[in-house]
Amino acid sequence: MNARVTDEQIQFYQDNGFVVIEDFLNAEELETWRQHVGEAVANRGKRKLAGADWIEEDNYYARVFAQRINLWQDHEGMRRLMLDGRLGKMAADLAQVEGMRIWHDQALIKPPWGNPTGWHLDNPYWSFYSRDAISLWVALDDVTRDNGCLYFLPGSQKTAAYDNVSIGSNIGDLFTAYPEWSKTEAVSVEIEAGSCTFHNGLCGHGAGANMTPYHRRAMTCAYMPDGSTFNGQQNILSDEQIATYQIGDLLDDDAQSPLIYHRSKPYVKLED
C-alpha cells in the first residue's frame, strides 16, 4: 500500500478539496479488497446498514449505485482493511488534524447503465459538522468518463456552508443552493483500479452515468476528525444511540466510530 502522502499532495488537497493517490493498492492488495468487498456486499443482500432493517428499494437512487454501509461491522476481512491505522494517518495528514475516527465506510457499486451521481456535499448529511471531514474513495475497477468517474468542484470546500441537496434525478440541484459555483469548471478524475482519491466533506462532487455493460465498483470510507460533536442529525446512528446524545456531545464511541489513528497514540497495522 502506498500510504504516504507528500507535502505537495497535502497542499493540493488543502487548495482544491480533493487529491488523487495513484497506485494506492498493489495488484495483490487490490485483489484482496475486491474479494472482501464482494463477499461482504453479497452477505448483506438488500440490507444497506449492518444490523438494521434499512432495505434498498428499487428506485432512481438504487440505480445511482448499490450502497452498502459499514461493512467493517459485519465482515472480518473488511474490519481488518478499514481499521488499518495507515488510512487514518493519510486522512489526518491531508486534513491536518490530530486524529481520525471512522464515520462510515461504504461500498458504492454503480450498476451497468447506472444513473449519474448528482452533485452534492457529504458532511451536511452526517451527525457532526466539520470543515475537516474527509472521504477515501478507492477504485476497484478502472474508472473513466464512460463508466461513472468522480467529478470535483475545485476549491468549493472553502466557500461551502452546510446547505445541501439530496442525490436525486436533477443532478444540478446543488447549483441552486450555491449559485456562486455555477460557473466553476469541474475536474473529472479518471483513475486505474487500485488508485484512490480523498475529498473534503464540503467539496462539491458528483459522478457520471455508467454507459457500459459492466459494474463500476468503489470502496469508500468517511472519516470524522477526533473531537467532533453530535449535531442532532440521525444519519447512520440508531434510534437507541441518538436517544442517548444531546447536541454538542462528543462522538467518541469506539464501537461505533473507532479511532483508527491519533498522533499521540501508537497505532496498530491490522492489515497484512
Ligand SMILES: O=C(O)CCC(=O)C(=O)O
Ligand atoms: O461513487 C460515486 O458515484 C459517488 C461517491 C461519493 O459521493 C462519495 O464517495 O462521497
Ligand SMILES: [Fe+2]
Ligand atoms: Fe459523496
